[in-house]
Amino acid sequence: MATWWTALQLLAPAFWLGAVVAISFLEAPLKFRAPGITVPLGLGIGRLVFRALNILEAVVLVVLWIAALAAPAAPATAMWWLLGIVTVVLVVQVAGVRPVLTKRSDRVLEAGTDLPRSNAHYVYVALELVKVIALVALLAVTADALL
Template sequence: MDAASAVTAAVAFVWLGMVLAISFLEAPLKFRAPGVTLSLGLGIGRLVFRALNRVEMLLAVAVAVTVVADDAPAAVTVAGAVTLTVLAVQLLLVRPGLNRRSDRVLAGEDLPRSRAHLVYIAAEVIKVVALSILGIRALMT
């Protein structure tokens, strides 16, 4: 395994761990904590996901650079492309709507459950699969 493949695998698994810990552990659990109101949970969530997404953008650049620099095999390239595409969809298409909705909820509106939230969760599941494949395939090169 060359250095670029090792870096790709490391970045993929760090990124995977962050998504699993924040999206599938912290996010749902914070609303179950005693004293955490919807407004407080939304405020915390926005802060945490803004930070996660900034780190994800840096990790995405690292993946893109290492995959291109390594002239990676097709499976690595495809998994990396899927991961980056899913992140772009989340940041450019889904998050803005979720932010507008949370602004309305924080302003006191009582809104029904959001489909955009389910789309974001589905995208996170796809990203978890793509990152897993990316890391495993990069280790295999």
């Protein structure tokens, strides 16, 4: 049973990191460069994709907490801190920043025109960078402690 929890502690943050990098740093900026993609269409796609990403992130986060709590050996203190960081970042993104971005995209969709980029976009990207760094550190700490 110990290997199952070890595998989850290593694979879950790696999977999460891959999803964030693929969506936030590849798909999101590239979708508006695709031929025929209008701002309203891109916003609609972005809403769906980021909603799905955030749900996936929440599920992976719960799995990580369960794996850390159920592991036979106590995880390193740094692992708890990093789990706390990614938890806080995700909560702030979902509960604090995404509603602001949703209101902005509603205004864009109603007006039928693009608006200047809001500061909320920059906050969201900054939080994504913090999350990526924390997930990489979590992987390193976990691998060091478990392998």
